[in-house]
Amino acid sequence: MNNQTSVPSPTSDLLKRAFEVKNASIALSRCSNEQRKKALNSMADALSARAQEIVDANIDDLRRSEHAGLAPALLARLKLNHDKLKESIEGVRQVALLPDPVGLRQLHRELDSGLILQRITVPLGVLGVIFESRPDAVMQIVSLAIRSGNGVILKGGSEAQLTNKVIVNALKEGLVNTDVCSESICLLTTREESLSLLRLDHLVDLIIPRGSNELVKFIQENTRIPVLGHADGICHLYVDSEADIDQALKIAIDSKCQYPAACNAIETLLLHKDIAPSFLKNGIPAFEKLGVLLLGDTHSLELGVKHKAEDNDWSTEYLELKLSIKVVSSLDEALSHIRCYSSKHTDAIATRNKETATKFLLSVDSSGVYHNCSTRFADGFRYGFGAEVGISTQILPPRGPVGLEGLITYRYFLEGEGHIAADYSDAKKSFSHRDL
Structure with a gap:
């Protein structure tokens, strides 16, 4: 259409x-x-x-x-x-x-x-x-x-x-x-x-x-x-400098690979600069083994990502085994990127720092905001709704x-006994407004 x-x-x-x-x-x-x-x-x-x-x-x-x-x-x-x-x-x-x-x-x-x-x-x-x-x-x-x-x-x-x-x-x-x-x-x-x-x-x-x-x-x-409804499912995972790397990688793989055609699969992985080298050392081979095509910004390319991300990749819902990676210098830079490109579907943070997690959860205006878990949980059945x-x-x-x-x-259902509004306009009667 x-x-x-x-x-x-x-x-x-x-x-x-x-x-x-x-x-x-x-x-x-x-x-x-x-x-x-x-x-x-x-x-x-x-x-x-x-x-x-x-x-x-x-x-x-x-x-x-x-x-x-x-x-x-x-x-x-x-x-x-x-x-x-x-x-x-x-x-x-x-x-x-x-x-x-x-x-x-x-x-x-x-x-x-x-x-x-x-x-x-x-x-x-x-x-x-x-x-x-x-x-x-x-x-x-x-x-x-x-x-x-x-x-x-x-x-x-x-x-x-x-x-x-x-x-x-x-x-x-x-x-x-x-x-x-x-x-x-x-x-x-x-x-x-x-x-x-x-x-x-x-x-x-x-x-x-x-x-x-x-x-x-x-x-x-x-x-x-x-x-x-929603037009896009551009979801993000931000891996903070204080994340558990093994846990964060597990979450990232599930968020991308468990069912890549779903609207709640991540399309962009944001990595804090202090954790990016060690995360990508294990992450690149893990994703490549699963057939994921990684696209990176300049910093990510320097750390081993083989393919360059273009400007339109940050706003693209791939719905396949393809993932954009960007290295950020701070939580605020990650939040700024998400505000710019998120479709307000589901965005997540991986971190052991509760204060950082709280700031993320309160700052990201998406319908689902997660801490230390996969974005794939954004689903009516998994929420206990039976379906959606x-x-x-x-x-x-x-x-x-x-x-x-x-x-x-x-x-609103209102039942009376011949009550008329004029009686209250003329101050003949007053409302009780009593909750029953």
Whole structure:
């Protein structure tokens, strides 16, 4: 997508399906906690029953996408083998076990005798989710949507079209004979439909894009629907002069290599000048052994890094086994670099100095700021959210991995006994504002 692409008006068929999701979401919002939990477990059963069909469809998608020249990072995200599928299905069951986010009373206040105010959590309504490559995201998104009482309209990338179709069919089949209508879930299949989705501001309450920088920016600039997401995942690890070198190297390798195609993998390693020589003595061979291409600044090149980093490398999300390295003279220089280039996703420090760590944690304005641990922990499942619909790097909440709590809002409910505002305007009565 590019900013010159026109956003077409929705077709009558798309409007019909979107209205069906909207109506189903209203019914879903009235379902009990037990009804929604039962629906998720039934969906998990249906996924298990069709596991081989899902894996076979994914093999076909992989073969077709590889032949079409899909980038290695996207191919890695596209792959869904039996182990990954089993983990995803277990994730659906874990979401069912999470506390119910709907119907929680956040405020209970007597404004005056017989005039009672409550603030109660409610579902958002309909989620529109546009994503690339990852078919496992379908299971995460749908389980979180249904658990939180929301309908969902999905549009995956064409590279995962076969896999997504089988998964969604299984999920919808799982809802048969439950109290949750299968029309709560809708899968779009064409590019025109995904563009038209951006115009459904009267039916869709939140757009969640999961994909490239270009995709997210296009969506943000071409819809009036609120957008939750992040455009880049440019994450940093700063190794301080007082870091434990062995521990820091272990963290750096995991942050880069455990799954390099993830948005929470580091793209830049910042090294304090006092520790850089000893760190790189062990670090260069360790990274090269794992197939990582290292790109360094002038100081890093002098210490053995073989390839020069260009100016645009500091602002590039590689999503592959490639890592930029820069030597800095101080914590403040590291903070300055992060402020300039970080996408506000996840940034980390390795140090044994608590005071230094505290300054870093309080100075870096990212959705996740870590001390002595891998950036790969920035994940809804690892946070105990069961799954995530995406990661938000915006300042306003929800921020970071978005689970159930990010998919609810609240309403104010006020009950009276014939109370009218004029009585209080004329000072006939006064408010008690007593919390109950």
